[in-house]
Amino acid sequence: MTKNILITGGAGFLGSHLADKYLAEDYKVTCVDNLSTGSIKNIDHLLKNKNFNFIEYDICRPVPKSLTKEKFDIIANLASPASPPHYQRLAIETLDVGSIGLKNMLDLAKKNNARFFQASTSEVYGDPEIHPQPESYKGSVNTYGPRSMYDESKRFAEALIYSYRKKYKLNTVIARFFNTYGPRMDPHDGRVVSNFIVQALEGRSLTVYGDGMQTRSFCYVDDLIEAVKILIDSNQEGPMNLGNPGEFTIIDLAKKVINLTASKSELIYETLPGDDPMQRKPDIGLAINKLHWDPKIKLDEGLKKTIDYFKTTI
Numbered sequence: 258m259t260k261n262i263l264i265t266g267g268a269g270f271l272g273s274h275l276a277d278k279y280l281a282e283d284y285k286v287t288c289v290d291n292l293s294t295g296s297i298k299n300i301d302h303l304l305k306n307k308n309f310n311f312i313e314y315d316i317c318r319p320v321p322k323s324l325t326k327e328k329f330d331i332i333a334n335l336a337s338p339a340s341p342p343h344y345q346r347l348a349i350e351t352l353d354v355g356s357i358g359l360k361n362m363l364d365l366a367k368k369n370n371a372r373f374f375q376a377s378t379s380e381v382y383g384d385p386e387i388h389p390q391p392e393s394y395k396g397s398v399n400t401y402g403p404r405s406m407y408d409e410s411k412r413f414a415e416a417l418i419y420s421y422r423k424k425y426k427l428n429t430v431i432a433r434f435f436n437t438y439g440p441r442m443d444p445h446d447g448r449v450v451s452n453f454i455v456q457a458l459e460g461r462s463l464t465v466y467g468d469g470m471q472t473r474s475f476c477y478v479d480d481l482i483e484a485v486k487i488l489i490d491s492n493q494e495g496p497m498n499l500g501n502p503g504e505f506t507i508i509d510l511a512k513k514v515i516n517l518t519a520s521k522s523e524l525i526y527e528t529l530p531g532d533d534p535m536q537r538k539p540d541i542g543l544a545i546n547k548l549h550w551d552p553k554i555k556l557d558e559g560l561k562k563t564i565d566y567f568k569t570t571i
């Protein structure tokens with residue numbers, strides 16, 4: 258029998274790739290999104306697919322009939338603003354979606370007896386004092402600051418899922434995504450990969466925040482989505498780190514983008530935003546052991562594919 262998956266945040270960068278993945282495996286896919294940061298452009302190619310259904314819906318609102326009448330085997334919750342400028346602009350909405358919105362989806366999963374997947378984040382570790390970060394690290398997080406609305410929303414979300422799992426025996430799984438990049442990133446969402454590529458292609462200076470010595474580990478979207486599917490199909494509960502452990506300074510990244518775009522752009526240095534983590538790198542031992550998964554795509558290769566995408570869209 259055809260299986261049915263509901264993807265929240267389905268018109269977003271990652272949600273739309275997850276929809277592609279499940280459609281390729283003959284699932285029936287329903288995407289919901291309130292389009293606050295997602296875009297119909299990301300799912301345009303799916304709208305005519307008979308196994309695909311899009312509903313514009315904010316998960317913080319009561320669940321509509323169009324969803325309650327369905328029977329979902331899996332609910333994958335990816336709804337949330339995710340880039341710092343977006344979640345800062347949509348601060349209250351970000352806290353709502355990780356609490357009220359999540360609760361609505363957990364109740365729907367309970368009613369459907371569905372497997373529930375949560376997209377959590379490396380931001381639960383805050384500005385980490387342990388490097389690389391294993392899942393057992395409890396984090397160094399500020400409850401009151403420019404990243405708190407996102408970090409605490411995602412931390413609260415993990416706690417709510419834990420409690421539903423314990424109380425109702427809900428079949429839940431949590432992944433903590435580290436920085437992910439690739440086609441369908443929003444060119445204007447303010448993330449470092451999209452900012453640098455768009456700036457380089459337009460011949461503008463690349464904006465390095467701080468001295469650019471802070472690090473991030475960048476995972477190509479296809480690698481991440483592959484891991485998400487394997488994780489959902491497994492009996493793991495997580496939380497499990499998913500990302501690429503290759504670690505680069507922001508200056509490294511800027512130089513790579515300039516080389517790969519053959520751009521004449523220079524670097525300009527701007528103020529480092531508050532609470533910006535100084536280093537981030539996943540310990541993916543758990544994913545390697547339990548999922549037999551390992552990211553394949555090296556940063557240069559992934560950046561080339563992402564640059565090709567931006568060349569056709571900006």
Ligand code: UDP
Pocket residue numbers: 340341436447448449450452453464465466467469471473507529530533534
């Ligand atoms: N960053 C930067 N220039 C930009 C955008 C971001 O130097 O134009 C820095 C940012 O300060 C952070 C890193 O790049 O240290 C990654 O930022 P991003 O917003 O992509 O993700 P996050 O901080 O959530 O990991």
